[in-house]
Amino acid sequence: MHGLLWILLRNGIRATVNLPVEIGKLVVCYKRKRMMSNRLTSDREKSQVVHHSSDTKQRWISFVHDLQDRICQALEKEDGGAVFREDRWERKDGGGGKTRIIANGDVFEKGGVNTSVVHGKVTDAMRTQLKMEGDSWFACGLSLVIHPVNPFVPTVHANWRYFECHNTEGKIADQWFGGGADLTPYYLFEDDARHFHQTLRNAMTPFGAELYPKFKQQCDSYFTNSHRDNEMRGIGGVFYDYLRPQDEQDADRLFAFQQANGNAFLAAYLPIVVKRKNNVWNERHKHWQEIRRGRYVEFNLIHDRGTLFGLRTNGRTESILMSLPPTVRFEYNFHPEAGSEEDKLLQVCLHPRQWVE
Amino acid sequence: MHGLLWILLRNGIRATVNLPVEIGKLVVCYKRKRMMSNRLTSDREKSQVVHHSSDTKQRWISFVHDLQDRICQALEKEDGGAVFREDRWERKDGGGGKTRIIANGDVFEKGGVNTSVVHGKVTDAMRTQLKMEGDSWFACGLSLVIHPVNPFVPTVHANWRYFECHNTEGKIADQWFGGGADLTPYYLFEDDARHFHQTLRNAMTPFGAELYPKFKQQCDSYFTNSHRDNEMRGIGGVFYDYLRPQDEQDADRLFAFQQANGNAFLAAYLPIVVKRKNNVWNERHKHWQEIRRGRYVEFNLIHDRGTLFGLRTNGRTESILMSLPPTVRFEYNFHPEAGSEEDKLLQVCLHPRQWVE
Numbered sequence: 001m002h003g004l005l006w007i008l009l010r011n012g013i014r015a016t017v018n019l020p021v022e023i024g025k026l027v028v029c030y031k032r033k034r035m036m037s038n039r040l041t042s043d044r045e046k047s048q049v050v051h052h053s054s055d056t057k058q059r060w061i062s063f064v065h066d067l068q069d070r071i072c073q074a075l076e077k078e079d080g081g082a083v084f085r086e087d088r089w090e091r092k093d094g095g096g097g098k099t100r101i102i103a104n105g106d107v108f109e110k111g112g113v114n115t116s117v118v119h120g121k122v123t124d125a126m127r128t129q130l131k132m133e134g135d136s137w138f139a140c141g142l143s144l145v146i147h148p149v150n151p152f153v154p155t156v157h158a159n160w161r162y163f164e165c166h167n168t169e170g171k172i173a174d175q176w177f178g179g180g181a182d183l184t185p186y187y188l189f190e191d192d193a194r195h196f197h198q199t200l201r202n203a204m205t206p207f208g209a210e211l212y213p214k215f216k217q218q219c220d221s222y223f224t225n226s227h228r229d230n231e232m233r234g235i236g237g238v239f240y241d242y243l244r245p246q247d248e249q250d251a252d253r254l255f256a257f258q259q260a261n262g263n264a265f266l267a268a269y270l271p272i273v274v275k276r277k278n279n280v281w282n283e284r285h286k287h288w289q290e291i292r293r294g295r296y297v298e299f300n301l302i303h304d305r306g307t308l309f310g311l312r313t314n315g316r317t318e319s320i321l322m323s324l325p326p327t328v329r330f331e332y333n334f335h336p337e338a339g340s341e342e343d344k345l346l347q348v349c350l351h352p353r354q355w356v357e
Numbered sequence: 358m359h360g361l362l363w364i365l366l367r368n369g370i371r372a373t374v375n376l377p378v379e380i381g382k383l384v385v386c387y388k389r390k391r392m393m394s395n396r397l398t399s400d401r402e403k404s405q406v407v408h409h410s411s412d413t414k415q416r417w418i419s420f421v422h423d424l425q426d427r428i429c430q431a432l433e434k435e436d437g438g439a440v441f442r443e444d445r446w447e448r449k450d451g452g453g454g455k456t457r458i459i460a461n462g463d464v465f466e467k468g469g470v471n472t473s474v475v476h477g478k479v480t481d482a483m484r485t486q487l488k489m490e491g492d493s494w495f496a497c498g499l500s501l502v503i504h505p506v507n508p509f510v511p512t513v514h515a516n517w518r519y520f521e522c523h524n525t526e527g528k529i530a531d532q533w534f535g536g537g538a539d540l541t542p543y544y545l546f547e548d549d550a551r552h553f554h555q556t557l558r559n560a561m562t563p564f565g566a567e568l569y570p571k572f573k574q575q576c577d578s579y580f581t582n583s584h585r586d587n588e589m590r591g592i593g594g595v596f597y598d599y600l601r602p603q604d605e606q607d608a609d610r611l612f613a614f615q616q617a618n619g620n621a622f623l624a625a626y627l628p629i630v631v632k633r634k635n636n637v638w639n640e641r642h643k644h645w646q647e648i649r650r651g652r653y654v655e656f657n658l659i660h661d662r663g664t665l666f667g668l669r670t671n672g673r674t675e676s677i678l679m680s681l682p683p684t685v686r687f688e689y690n691f692h693p694e695a696g697s698e699e700d701k702l703l704q705v706c707l708h709p710r711q712w713v714e
Contacts, residue, residue: 087690101689112689227668294681301658302668311584311659318690324651326688330681332458332469333444 111146112322134165151289154185178241184234197355203264290329468503469679491522508646511542535598541591554712560621647686
């Protein structure tokens with residue numbers, strides 16, 4: 001979960017940085033293999049770097065904080081009981097964040113909608129170990145995870161982030177956007193899955209028809225428990241990173257793409273909440289929800305490199321681990337009965353589907 | 358948790374192997390810096406290698422299976438309700454194990470007492486990536502984790518293991534023992550902590566007075582959540598690895614040392630269970646137990662390299678993750694009230710004590 005910034009360690013092992021939030025000592029600005037290439041992300045020469053840092057940066061910060069407000073307000077309204085509480089925190093080495101937590105609501109059992117705006121100097125260790133360039137870095141993003149009470153309402157995660165590296169003259173040496181959203185239902189409602197994917201797809205398509213299929217695939221690949229036969233933690237969504245602008249016009253388009261994705265979140269998720277939040281559930285449903293939440297914990301703590309790197313580099317632990325579900329169950333070798341409603345969900349996690357054409 | 362075998366990857370990063378249990382494709386036999394040096398673990402030249410593989414190996418396998426039987430029987434008797442069920446499994450590339458699970462007992466909510474006897478060929482990948490020597494390897498051990506129902510009864514973990522590497526002639530190229538036991542209480546009873554440590558110490562002292570202090574320290578260092586200000590998951594115990602025999606006599610002594618530690622387990626743990634299992638507890642105690650179990654999950658999935666390496670190298674997932682507690686709770690920024698019984702436990706996790714002189 002959280003935004004992910006892949007880094008290439010000296011030894012060639014790929015790790016990731018929790019980009020916008022809770023970056024500790026270590027942040028990254030380097031040359032690496034491109035994860036994707038399309039008109040949003042094509043390579044560019046150094047000389048083509050866009051030199052209007054403060055503009056994009058300030059616009060992005062404003063957007064992220066506005067989006068945080070909008071999402072929190074909408075979720076509070078939907079809950080009807082609990083409200084978000086805010087913890088503002090400062091990062092010792094530069095910047096800080098606003099962690100907003102909702103807990104024990106009528107609809108949302110636990111959730112966080114966090115923003116951070118962090119920056120720092122590129123250290124010698126970053127230069128040598130991470131092959132980073134530039135003199136300083138900047139990162140800003142929003143990261144959210146929502147765990148509902150009702151096992152028929154899915155958990156959701158989303159994150160949108162922007163990153164810059166600057167040279168000694170304060171000009172941008174590198175910059176990129178990343179983001180995504182993915183859904184983790186406990187019971188499968190195909191309509192809900194289609195609605196979520198369709199909404200994300202609709203937000204992307206104006207920027208290129210090839211984007212949704214590609215980023216849907218990247219999401220399927222990323223959010224899997226490889227130690228459980230590549231079982232996904234849910235039914236996916238979209239996941240993208242390193243969207244680098246080629247020029248100013250491209251930067252504006254990327255910015256608009258990023259906004260479109262962020263703005264689509266409430267439309268993708270809230271209707272599902274509205275539709276399912278009054279479904280009657282019993283202990284069997286709660287038990288299964290807690291088993292699946294266990295898989296969520298496994299993914300976040302074993303595989304999610306953003307979480308791990310954040311924790312290992314002195315990120316703010318409580319902001320990072322707000323993603324963990326409120327109550328969880330681990331049972332030895334639990335398997336739902338073949339053909340049961342629980343098994344139907346498991347099967348789409350084991351065999352990801354195309355939800356929209 | 359589980360036995361830990363430190364490996365030195367090509368890139369210089371230290372990782373570990375879940376040694377006795379659930380080793381996947383990858384096992385390790387290599388030269389590395391000694392973690393400790395004392396009369397049980399002093400360096401030895403290749404020429405000094407002990408050449409009586411089958412004897413030590415067969416004796417160890419017998420001991421481990423007998424210990425598994427004894428521990429399971431004693432725990433079943435103490436529980437009075439549930440019994441262990443056994444899953445025998447085979448490792449595709451050689452060997453297998455006996456996973457024994459107890460669940461929903463009167464005293465023990467979830468627990469596993471697992472043995473494995475695994476072996477394989479040293480592959481080219483192991484040779485190049487792990488700088489392993491030898492032609493084949495062998496590993497055998499017992500690994501256990503017990504999660505009681507009652508929050509006043511501590512969780513316990515223990516593991517004892519033996520490892521061999523062989524050359525093409527089938528002679529031992531390297532061999533060592535490792536092991537340990539640690540206690541995770543939810544409420545602090547100083548008598549219990551002293552009893553646990555004293556019993557482990559008594560088992561070790563005949564082999565050298567310096568051993569308990571050193572292995573107690575190693576345990577304190579290892580079982581910590583570094584992302585939570587080095588908070589330990591419990592009050593520790595002992596932890597040791599790479600105890601290499603210098604000669605046959607030394608191998609016999611090491612074997613006896615290992616037996617003494619394994620045999621001390623029931624005496625260290627069961628009296629605490631007997632003393633506390635009828636303590637009256639309420640929802641507050643259960644809540645705190647589940648919060649602390651969350652820290653146990655964090656340690657096992659984020660930091661325990663045995664668990665992680667086992668999972669990443671195709672170990673048997675269900676046998677490895679039997680260590681996870683049955684019900685768990687993750688709350689944002691939860692802190693017990695200063696001076697409360699919950700806080701007293703937390704303070705000894707943050708500031709490990711010397712329990713015996």
